[in-house]
Amino acid sequence: MANILVAGCGHGGVVAAWKLAAAGHAVTVYEKALRGALGHEAQDAFDAASMQYAGIEIPAHYWAENNRLTFIPLDADAPALTMPKVEPSKTLKADRRELIAYLISLAEAAGARFEFGCEITAPIVLGNRIAGFVTADGRQVVGDLVIDACGVHSPLRAQLPGFTMIEREPGPYAVLHAYRAYFRRDTQTRQPATPYNVYLTDDGTVGLSWVVTGETDVDILVARFGAVEAADLLHVMREFHARNPHLTMQQIRGGRTADIPVRQPLAMLVADGYAAVGDAAFMTHALKGSGIAYSLMAGTILAESVLADTSGFYTTETLWEYERRFFREIGFDACRIAIMKNLLPYIKAQEVSDLFRRGLLNSEEVAAFSGIKITKLIALANDKLRMLGEFPAFRTKLRNLIVWLGRFAVLEPSFPNKYTPEDAAKWTERYNEFFDSIRYRPQEDAPPAAQEQ
Numbered sequence: 001m002a003n004i005l006v007a008g009c010g011h012g013g014v015v016a017a018w019k020l021a022a023a024g025h026a027v028t029v030y031e032k033a034l035r036g037a038l039g040h041e042a043q044d045a046f047d048a049a050s051m052q053y054a055g056i057e058i059p060a061h062y063w064a065e066n067n068r069l070t071f072i073p074l075d076a077d078a079p080a081l082t083m084p085k086v087e088p089s090k091t092l093k094a095d096r097r098e099l100i101a102y103l104i105s106l107a108e109a110a111g112a113r114f115e116f117g118c119e120i121t122a123p124i125v126l127g128n129r130i131a132g133f134v135t136a137d138g139r140q141v142v143g144d145l146v147i148d149a150c151g152v153h154s155p156l157r158a159q160l161p162g163f164t165m166i167e168r169e170p171g172p173y174a175v176l177h178a179y180r181a182y183f184r185r186d187t188q189t190r191q192p193a194t195p196y197n198v199y200l201t202d203d204g205t206v207g208l209s210w211v212v213t214g215e216t217d218v219d220i221l222v223a224r225f226g227a228v229e230a231a232d233l234l235h236v237m238r239e240f241h242a243r244n245p246h247l248t249m250q251q252i253r254g255g256r257t258a259d260i261p262v263r264q265p266l267a268m269l270v271a272d273g274y275a276a277v278g279d280a281a282f283m284t285h286a287l288k289g290s291g292i293a294y295s296l297m298a299g300t301i302l303a304e305s306v307l308a309d310t311s312g313f314y315t316t317e318t319l320w321e322y323e324r325r326f327f328r329e330i331g332f333d334a335c336r337i338a339i340m341k342n343l344l345p346y347i348k349a350q351e352v353s354d355l356f357r358r359g360l361l362n363s364e365e366v367a368a369f370s371g372i373k374i375t376k377l378i379a380l381a382n383d384k385l386r387m388l389g390e391f392p393a394f395r396t397k398l399r400n401l402i403v404w405l406g407r408f409a410v411l412e413p414s415f416p417n418k419y420t421p422e423d424a425a426k427w428t429e430r431y432n433e434f435f436d437s438i439r440y441r442p443q444e445d446a447p448p449a450a451q452e453q
């Protein structure tokens with residue numbers, strides 16, 4: 001029986017805690033928030049398949065219709081674009097406080113212990129091993145394995161020694177600061193034509209905003225790469241209100257800002273005695289910021305890989321099975337999405353509005369772009385290139401996306417199925433170099449690959 005420490009109540013960490021405790025390990029989860037204050041005051045959507053993958057019974061009231069996004073362009077005379085209807089529904093929608101409480105109840109029933117109100121401040125490193133962590137009340141907690149589920153700003157990941165090769169910080173344009181609040185819906189006035197509206201009124205460098213109309217409330221999200229300033233928020237809310245009279249200024253719940261990683265996953269998820277999961281390892285869908293599904297699946301893979309290590313050493317080598325399965329089952333697809341997201345900061349709201357007006361993008365094509373089948377994507381992008389003669393700037397950007405996806409297809413096979421320090425180091429270097437080479441650079445108007453052709 002191993003002594004397993006889970007840092008933070010991230011979803012993947014709690015799922016791993018549940019499965020490892022159920023298998024007889026001594027598992028303790030250390031969480032800085034108090035039990036009643038966990039999660040967000042919001043409802044979020046995620047893929048039902050992830051709960052099934054994790055073997056979690058789905059509460060009947062979680063089932064929801066598939067979201068059908070409508071993109072509202074900058075110019076009022078350009079048509080909005082509503083995504084095609086997808087049936088049957090594979091979407092769950094859960095109250096975030098209820099969801100995390102449900103996962104915790106499973107873990108507790110299996111024997112995992114939880115310490116709430118306990119802030120972790122730094123890792124404890126002994127030789128080349130992550131042996132535990134220090135807490136804000138001065139305790140030194142040591143164990144056989146540390147599972148880092150502390151979210152995007154994990155203090156553990158941020159202070160890991162360089163020899164682990166684990167990136168400490170998310171980097172520029174990799175985190176969206178998202179304000180989220182629910183307002184009362186006025187049903188006596190003009191109602192929107194579609195319920196789930198994403199406003200493309202800002203250039204990609206700024207962020208995005210949505211207005212989602214529920215039965216009795218209106219869900220507002222304003223996400224920015226820079227800080228969400230009060231003046232900006234007020235401006236956006238006024239604009240939303242002018243276009244959506246059913247949005248009252250009467251706030252019902254929420255009103256906090258939280259961070260969402262929108263980038264590729266870490267190249268290295270593991271070190272001796274350490275594994276990162278969920279937002280701590282940047283496991284989100286980079287175009288949508290959805291991370292619940294990936295976290296539930298990754299937590300399951302992690303637990304299974306830990307259980308497969310019968311030596312109980314939990315070294316980089318034995319934890320590599322988690323890394324390998326994560327990339328094969330989730331990570332490479334997540335990378336392709338992150339590559340597409342990388343194009344967004346270069347795209348101007350006016351450009352998108354013009355494309356919509358000229359009918360050069362339809363909803364099936366936009367849906368296909370957020371899919372992950374590489375051959376389909378490249379064929380679609382090539383097809384679009386032929387039609388974009390009068391949009392040379394956008395054409396160049398799209399051509400660069402094809403080049404990036406092609407370069408990644410060359411990089412992918414260099415992922416080592418079996419761990420050796422040399423191969424893992426080579427993989428990490430090449431992966432990080434690739435994403436750094438395509439990273440958005442504010443001073444350049446065109447993506448970097450343009451200069452390489």
Ligand SMILES: Cc1cc2nc3c(=O)[nH]c(=O)nc-3n(C[C@H](O)[C@H](O)[C@H](O)COP(=O)(O)OP(=O)(O)OC[C@H]3O[C@@H](n4cnc5c(N)ncnc54)[C@H](O)[C@@H]3O)c2cc1C
Nearest residue numbers: 008009010011032044045120150151258278279290291292
């Ligand atoms: C506004 C918003 C909307 C979103 N919408 C969706 C959506 O629709 N669908 C979806 O799938 N995802 C959505 N996400 C993303 C989703 O919240 C995350 O990807 C998901 O929760 C996975 O993150 P996690 O569980 O690993 O970490 P988190 O949910 O961030 O949990 C980390 C935990 O660690 C704790 N912690 C942090 N630091 C410490 C410390 N020092 N010591 C101890 N404990 C610590 C935190 O208190 C927290 O409980 C949204 C996020 C935001 C902010």
